[in-house]
Amino acid sequence: MPILAALLIVLLLALVFGPGWWIKHVLKRHGVERPDLPGTGGDFARHLLDEFKLPDVKVEMTDKGDHYDPEACAVRLLPQHHGGRSVAAVAIAAHEVSHALQHARGERAFALRVNMVGKLIWIDRIATGILLLAPVVFILVRSPALVALQIVAAILLLAVHVVVHVVTLPVEFDASFGKALPVLEGRRYLSAQDLPAARSVLKAAAYTYVAAALGTLLNVARWFRFF
Secondary structure (H helix, E strand, C coil): CHHHHHHHHHHHHHHHHHHHHHHHHHHHHCCCCCCCCCCCHHHHHHHHHHHCCCCCCEEEECCCCCEEECCCCEEEECHHHHCCCCHHHHHHHHHHHHHHHHHHCCCHHHHHHHHHHHHHHHHHHHHHHHHHHHHHHHHHHCCHHHHHHHHHHHHHHHHHHHHHHHHCHHHHHHHHHHHHHHHHHHHCCCCHHHHHHHHHHHHHHHHHHHHHHHHHCHHHHHHHHHC
């Protein structure tokens, strides 16, 4: 039994940390500076947006992860991707610009994803509220079963993060392989030798939100430790 328990813990840790580690590995591996590239990730993003006739979409630097903000109409890139000249910077820029293109075209799947992700804020608040109230409920009612039920409910709510991002994976894959990869192949911004690396980066970009969502499950472990 101890061996089985240890194996289950290892598998759980691999599930939670594995995707995030793999994404970081891919981005680091292909994030080596390439002076031979004609511009930075930020330059390429601006070039693509202008080419797609999206001059109102801004390109900004951020420290909160590469993403496209549909409310601000802004492609935001980490410093190493905004100002860096690397395969990773170019591929990530193309991926995020593809989200801007999905938004501009009014693609239904993208709109659905934005709507679902927006609701995750309220789900987080509800789950946190349930967990914070659990000790109070125990003091007032003295019912371990009721507290356990609250914890299970909060865990299920936090797990919604993973479900939402898995369900909306087609939006990410469309951005990476339906839009960004053809652009990289057609514009010859990267050499043929760089395209396999770009595909790896685009795959990592597609799974980024799922990996982040899995990380939210660590909150469950913290709450268990608290109780």
